[in-house]
Amino acid sequence: MGDCLQATVRTMPSLAVPPESFEARRNQYYSTRILKEMLGEVPWDALKLLGVTDRDLCIPILTYVFGEAQLGGTAALVSLARLRQEHYGLEPDRPLLLERLRRESLHELGHTFGLIHCPSRDCVMYLSNTVVDVDTRGRDFCRHCQTVVTSKTVGRGRDDDGE
């Protein structure tokens, strides 16, 4: 992912999912509340913060989301729940799960760079509402979206770190 974003990626210690984000009626978690909680935990030297959770996420108006991001903001969140083959009654597939996670993470982080859904199916920013969409759209940013991301990372993350 670091190559795609042209930035250094660092893993932080895990954070607890805030209990008030649990929506008992739906047995899901409001992703916006988790996102807000994450904002208080952004390290001073980080450009963006990506959260990964096992919980099934939703927002009040939608039955589920794969993830959520602040458009043009700092934090993004991705859920593994609906990326797992088991969710659809299939055999577990770890490499596939990791690839889906990578694409969803790039997609949500793309939003934090101000990118909206891309009309190109070959771009990771193409709208995906189903896991089939996640698998069939592009692996990486298209040229246009890549330019937007790079213009905001180059000279900030990796280069500052001296890599």
Added chain:
Amino acid sequence: MENKVNIMVVDDEEIVRESLTSWLEEDGYHVEAVESGKKALERLPAKNWDLMLVDLKMPGMDGIQLMDEVHKTAPDMLVIIMTAYATVDTAVKAMKKGAYDYFVKPFNPDDISLTIRKIVDHHKLVQENLFLRKELKKQYKLRDMISKNEKMLEIFDLARTVAKSSSTVLIQGESGTGKELLARAIHDESPRMDAPFISVSCASLRERLLESELFGHEKGAFTGAVVLKRGKLELAQDGTLFLDEIGDISMKLQMDLLRVLEQREFRRVGGSDLIAINSRIIAATNRNLSAAIEEERFRADLYYRLNVISIHIPPLRERREDIPLLVDHFIEKFNIEMGKQIRGVSEEAMRILVDNDWPGNARELRNVIERSVVVAKGNIVTESDISLPSAGPGADHRMKSLEEIEKAHIRVVLNENQWNIVRSAQALGIDRVTLYNKIKKFALKKEGIAPKE
């Protein structure tokens, strides 16, 4: 392209507004969220909204009431009603009232994003289509008149120019060519458009009645004048007075009218006060006024007063290229009036329509199309749906002159319609006034019909 789409979200719950807004923004739409119907109506004129997502249950104005209000000023606005609980009743009610769709919260993300994409694309196409159609028609239209005939287009240009002045206009043309439509168009294009357009048919009234119709009368001016009545000249103040069938008025009224035109003032019948008028006068006739002047039935001085600007509308048979255009125009009109979905006329039907001579001109064509739209079984008008009055039975060809045939035919039609003037005139493809004149001319009487009383 898509980032120019404007969506308004109306919901009293903040969390819904927030989450829907941020989710739609990720899709590239411009979103504005408001918390009530009142706020929504305030924001409505601010932008060119493409779509509204409206919550059904809100304090104050509910979603359906809001949609009704919005549709009063923006009848084409696409509204999606959102609700927490769907009942068949509310869904049916929302759709009947004109909602584009109905969603139950929370939505399946795939459903909503596909639906929104589809309607936004569709909406853009419809708008583009409407725009192009308007552009296409603009050059052929003057208000309610439509033509692509050179002469008619010149008339439209002249009418637009004349509209800006206050000059008196004389419109000549056969019955049914659209003299009143043209007069109305001149009025609507003029600075007087907000003042009244008053139309008087001079042929349908006897002299005495027409006089009081035009000039009004004081209370007690004559037997039966129990209250003061303002005449059409007064009612048309600041606006336009349209005098139809001016060739039919008596010599005395011609004199009175001439005085009004010269002095721009008049007295009510039985009155002594002079009333100034500033309305524009447009007169029309289907008669040959020059011939009437020669026969001393029409005053030459009045003719010159009226004939400041003269417009002669050619009969339909001299501009056959307009027939297909008018056919489409009338079909569109009657589709709306009758809730039909006729797409056009068959090739053979069009050939018959274009070849016909249309003695009653566009009005006759309109009546024929109206009838064919009523009787058409499919969504195309075929030749069997078209009945031309001239092809009807009843004409006895042993009679020699055209006048005899005309008289006999009018009598047949009148009897067929129990002497109902409106229906008979429609069947004949002429206006009521012309029919009255013909009844007078041929001295037709209700004979052989048992009196109703």
